Amino acid sequence: LFPEGTLRLLDPAAASARLGEVTDRAGLDQPGALSLDPRRVLQAWCRAPSAARIQSLEPTDGGWRLSGPSEPQIFRTVILATGADLRHLWPAAPIxxxxxxxxxxxxxxxxxxxxxxxxxxxxxxxxxxxxxxxxxxxxxxxxxxxxxxxxxxxxxxxxxxxxxxxxxxxxxxxxxxxxxTTRDHLPLAGAVPEAPGLFVLGGLGSRGLTWAPLLGEHVAARATGGPSPLPGDLAALVDPARRSAA
Ligand SMILES: Cc1cc2nc3c(=O)[nH]c(=O)nc-3n(C[C@H](O)[C@H](O)[C@H](O)COP(=O)(O)OP(=O)(O)OC[C@H]3O[C@@H](n4cnc5c(N)ncnc54)[C@H](O)[C@@H]3O)c2cc1C
CATH class of the missing domain: 3.30.9.10 (D-Amino Acid Oxidase, subunit A, domain 2)
Structure with missing residues (x-):
């Protein structure tokens, strides 16, 4: 999976030097790994999002009615990405x-x-x-x-x-x-079952920063009918309709 040199096996002496204190365990070094400041990453990803708390979501003629602090609005396509609050708008969410x-x-x-x-x-x-x-x-x-x-x-x-x-x-x-999280530890990315026009990106568990960019493209492709970057077998693994999620 990894190009040559991106992972190095360290014996306990080298691992101690890398850690900064003595360990009797071997380790793996990733010389090119970075730690991220999530706030700055999110600022770069979402430059100026328009945000409002959505109270309810109902199917209606021509799409989904979203009710929030201002007048309800109807959208043909809605993507749910509300983290651990997914059930508030999708009560059957297997979260x-x-x-x-x-x-x-x-x-x-x-x-x-x-x-x-x-x-x-x-x-x-x-x-x-x-x-x-x-x-x-x-x-x-x-x-x-x-x-x-x-x-x-x-x-x-x-x-x-x-x-x-x-x-x-x-x-x-x-x-x-x-x-x-989900029962099978895989995310939910794609169409919400039996809800035409409703999509979800959620169930990201402990890996949201790792998974969200690729899966965001996948869900956007599903919602717009464009080509997804995920091959079919991987798309099936994260399909919200799979039985192992619930
Ligand atoms: C302690 C801890 C450590 C973690 N460490 C890592 C890590 O090292 N690496 C990593 O990749 N991941 C890590 N994660 C996981 C990561 O934070 C999540 O996977 C990620 O935040 C999920 O993204 P999300 O967009 O699905 O949900 P969230 O980040 O929860 O975002 C959901 C958004 O939806 C909004 N929202 C909810 N309900 C509504 C509503 N009704 N109307 C409008 N907006 C609404 C919320 O306000 C929020 O802004 C960690 C999580 C925790 C708790």
Whole structure:
């Protein structure tokens, strides 16, 4: 899958040098990998979106009636991309919520650790670094909890014990949100079953930033009748009508 040189096997000594503290485990290095600032990526993707909270969606002659803060409007084609709130507008959406919390801490620039993943992950960000994230199936609260901060510290301690110990008592920031997952862990991208003109891009789980650009093109192609970048067998895997999703 990967071109020569994009993945390198590191023995424990090399992995220790790469991590910044001693580990007795081997690792994989991706020299060209980047960590993203999601806010800046979203600003580049969605330059000036026009946003309004949609309260209801009803089939009507000639399309779908969307009711929001202003006059209802009718559209022939609608694409649902409302994350963990998908069921609000599509009650049968086969979405399973999984709460996740990341933790972050301020750090002076030279001390910002390099990105690493081990099941948990650690990523540099402006003015500090973040680490996480928790997975709590069926939970939908978005409050920050000390319990989840502790779970993230416990995970960090598996790969970076000295760094985790140095954070004892530190003031942690964080953010909690709800991931939208499906039973077969694959996204929902394409036509909503038995709802002509209604499409969905959702169920992106923990991989929205990775999957959304390609799947967005796929859903746009389905909605406009254009050619999709996805081959037929892959399109079938993410088809919202597949039985394994629910
Ligand atoms: C802790 C945590 C860590 C994560 N880490 C990563 C990671 O490292 N890499 C990665 O790729 N992904 C990660 N994810 C997953 C990623 O955030 C999601 O996959 C992605 O945000 C899903 O995108 P989305 O557009 O489907 O939904 P969202 O990003 O939730 O966007 C849905 C949008 O719809 C809007 N909306 C909802 N209802 C309505 C309505 N009725 N009317 C109008 N607008 C509405 C919401 O306000 C929101 O703006 C993480 C998630 C969590 C919780």
């Amino acid at each position: 399973l919520p999984v709460r996740g919390q990341v933790s972050w801490v301020a750090a002076p620039d030279p001390e910002t650790p390099r990105a690493a993943g081990w099941g948990g992950y650690l990523a540099p960000m402006a003015g500090g670094f973040l680490f996480g994230a928790t997975f709590r199936r069926g939970e939908v609260s978005t409050d920050l909890t000390d319990e989840d901060h502790q779970a993230n510290l416990d995970s960090l301690a598996k790969a970076r014990p000295a760094l985790a110990a140095s954070l004892a008592g530190a003031a942690l920031g964080g953010r909690a949100r709800v991931r939208a």
